[in-house]
Amino acid sequence: MAAIFDWAGVVNYAKRYQVTVPKTQYELPGVTQEVHLGVPVAVPPIWHAVVTAKLAFAPERAALKRAQQRLDGALTELEDIFPLVPAGLLTQVAYGMSYFERFVGHELTDKHMPKATMYEDKTPARWAIIDSIKYPKDPPNLVLEQNDICFHFKSDFKEHIDEAINALFYPGDRLLNGIPVQQTYVGDLFVLTSIRRGFVGRSMPRKMATFHRIPGYDKIPEGAMLFMGFTSSHVHGLAAGCLPSFETVPGYTDAKPNSYFANGCMMHLSHIVMDLDLWYRFSYKERLHRMFNPRRTEAEGTLSPSQAPDTTTYEPDLEQDAANRKVVGHNAQMQFISRVDKDVTTVYGEKVPKGTVVFLRQDFDTIENPFEFSHDTPIDPVPKAGVHFVGMAPSAQFFEKMRLQMDSVELQQKYHLADEDVGFTKMLVTTHRQNYMLPPRSHRCMPLAELL
Numbered sequence: 001m002a003a004i005f006d007w008a009g010v011v012n013y014a015k016r017y018q019v020t021v022p023k024t025q026y027e028l029p030g031v032t033q034e035v036h037l038g039v040p041v042a043v044p045p046i047w048h049a050v051v052t053a054k055l056a057f058a059p060e061r062a063a064l065k066r067a068q069q070r071l072d073g074a075l076t077e078l079e080d081i082f083p084l085v086p087a088g089l090l091t092q093v094a095y096g097m098s099y100f101e102r103f104v105g106h107e108l109t110d111k112h113m114p115k116a117t118m119y120e121d122k123t124p125a126r127w128a129i130i131d132s133i134k135y136p137k138d139p140p141n142l143v144l145e146q147n148d149i150c151f152h153f154k155s156d157f158k159e160h161i162d163e164a165i166n167a168l169f170y171p172g173d174r175l176l177n178g179i180p181v182q183q184t185y186v187g188d189l190f191v192l193t194s195i196r197r198g199f200v201g202r203s204m205p206r207k208m209a210t211f212h213r214i215p216g217y218d219k220i221p222e223g224a225m226l227f228m229g230f231t232s233s234h235v236h237g238l239a240a241g242c243l244p245s246f247e248t249v250p251g252y253t254d255a256k257p258n259s260y261f262a263n264g265c266m267m268h269l270s271h272i273v274m275d276l277d278l279w280y281r282f283s284y285k286e287r288l289h290r291m292f293n294p295r296r297t298e299a300e301g302t303l304s305p306s307q308a309p310d311t312t313t314y315e316p317d318l319e320q321d322a323a324n325r326k327v328v329g330h331n332a333q334m335q336f337i338s339r340v341d342k343d344v345t346t347v348y349g350e351k352v353p354k355g356t357v358v359f360l361r362q363d364f365d366t367i368e369n370p371f372e373f374s375h376d377t378p379i380d381p382v383p384k385a386g387v388h389f390v391g392m393a394p395s396a397q398f399f400e401k402m403r404l405q406m407d408s409v410e411l412q413q414k415y416h417l418a419d420e421d422v423g424f425t426k427m428l429v430t431t432h433r434q435n436y437m438l439p440p441r442s443h444r445c446m447p448l449a450e451l452l
Contacts, residue, residue: 013177017083023263024242025092025441026360026392028154030085033235036304040235045086045154046204048364049161049197050269050388051169052147052434053190059103061452068446073183074168075445081176082160089164090154093444094267094436097131099148104448112448113437114246114255119397128246128253128395129266132433137407137425143377145434147193150269152362152390165195195373196271196388198366201225205365205385209276212367212383216276221303227274227365227385228424230291230303237307237331239360241350244392245440248346249358252394257347260448263440265360265392268399270433271370274385279427290424293329294321307331309355312339322415328408330423337402359402360392370431377432396435 019029032043057063075091082089100109115125134142151168153161160177167174169187176184199208205227209217225231242248244265246255255262282290284300293313298305305311313321313332321328338359344352367383393399412422419426439447 012080014080014083014088017085017088019084021084021441022242023440023442024245024265025094025438025444026244026265026267026362027241028086028090030083030087036231037302039304039306041231041304042233042235042238044200044233044362044364045090046156046199046202047154047158047161047197048199048388049153049165049195050390051151051153051165051192052145052194052196052269053149053151053192055099055103055148056189056191061449064103064446064449064452067186067189068449070183070186070189071445074186077181077183078164078168078176081179081181082155082164086154086156088155089160091164092152092267092438094150094152094269094438095447096145096147096149096434096436097129098146100129100437100448103148103446104452108448108451112260112451114253114259114261114395116252116395116397117254118252119395119401125254126397128255128397129435129437130396132268132270132396132435133400134433135403135407135430136409138430138433142430143432145193145269145432147434149190150267150434150436154362161197191375192373193375194371194377196366196371197368198364198388200364208365208367209385214276214367214383214385216278216280216385219280220276221301224303226363226387227276228279228291228427229287230305232361232363234304234307236309236311237357239357239392242348243346243352243356243358244360244394246394248348249340249344249352249394250347252358252398260443261437261439264443265394265438266396266399267436267438268389268391268393268396268403268433269436270389271366271431272387272389273370273429273431274387275427275429276385279424289325289327289329290421291330293317293332294325294327296329307357309339309353312336312355314341318411322411322417326415326417327421328411328417328423330406333405333408333411333423334402337398337405358394359398362390362392363387364390392438399435 114128116128167184206220246253247262313335315336366386369380369384
């Protein structure tokens with residue numbers, strides 16, 4: 001008997017794109033590159049949304065296992081319709097410390113959680129995911145969040161993100177690209193705590209700031225990727241491949257290629273308000289020096305200065321900038337931590353030259369104040385320029401060390417630097433922070449539940 005002809009199998013729209021599915025969640029298939037005056041720049045998806053939530057069920061083994069199966073079915077159905085490229089939908093799922101402490105338990109988590117071995121002075125070493133702290137220049141009313149789970153959606157088409165959020169989290173008739181879906185709704189598993197939306201690239205920062213008359217809008221350069229003008233997605237300024245993962249570069253954690261969380265990493269999420277009016281009171285040269293370092297000499301209006309390994313600022317260079325030029329750049333403050341200080345070989349045999357970045361950013365701009373929706377934070381309808389910062393690193397200790405350098409309190413005091421001459425922290429106010437575990441793709445649905 002002939003097999004029944006199946007149009008669903010023949011016309012599989014998500015398979016129109018030839019995609020190698022990565023082992024990590026943070027690698028983005030289909031992202032292209034452009035060249036800006038000889039500098040390679042990645043082109044991220046335009047539209048972004050982050051959804052944070054608490055788990056809505058009791059911390060019981062059977063309930064967690066059912067939730068794992070349902071979430072896996074939902075994300076599979078999502079990706080059967082939207083291809084895993086910017087023209088479709090890219091989804092990442094991360095987990096807060098409260099998920100592991102309340103739902104998985106200390107014993108099982110401790111068995112599999114990577115332990116930090118660099119930038120960690122405690123014995124025994126702590127987990128490579130720890131709760132975020134308040135940093136010296138954070139405001140007193142900063143919210144240190146305790147969400148169980150965080151979804152990050154990215155697409156070149158805003159409608160794809162809207163449909164995914166509606167189908168996943170809200171009951172009713174569920175359609176994706178006009179196609180009825182059966183397994184995507186998992187909203188009963190979660191109590192949403194926030195929805196955060198934004199954009200990056202395609203001149204969106206200037207267009208959105210102009211439309212909403214945000215102070216400083218008329219100074220944002222045409223074509224700027226982000227509100228502050230300079231490009232943030234330099235190919236040489238972002239960790240490539242699986243470099244941010246726990247195990248890839250030896251020394252950051254005790255994780256191995258066969259560890260449960262191999263190809264996973266620490267993820268930091270924060271919301272930051274920007275004072276664009278103050279930022280653009282500086283000349284182009286002054287902004288260039290505060291964004292990168294005071295030794296840069298790029299021509300007026302250059303938005304993508306090189307971030308190649310040979311431009312790296314190491315700690316002695318930073319000290320010289322502070323002592324002799326009385327200005328330190330934002331990138332320079334952190335490069336001696338965010339980049340390897342010698343040639344190394346990864347656990348996968350890749351040769352990584354000195355100055356290569358191991359930190360990855362996927363931040364995006366917003367005009368929300370602070371979010372589109374929040375269950376416990378007042379929302380101001382007056383738009384404000386801001387950024388939803390998303391960063392990936394081999395450990396939370398790595399990020400903590402790097403973020404402390406961004407404030408550079410000791411360096412500022414040592415060389416009597418004015419606030420406006422220490423990177424651009426004077427122009428920023430952080431409202432919310434949290435650290436997350438971003439598991440490998442194979443364990444993105446309620447990690448460790450299957451081992452309970």
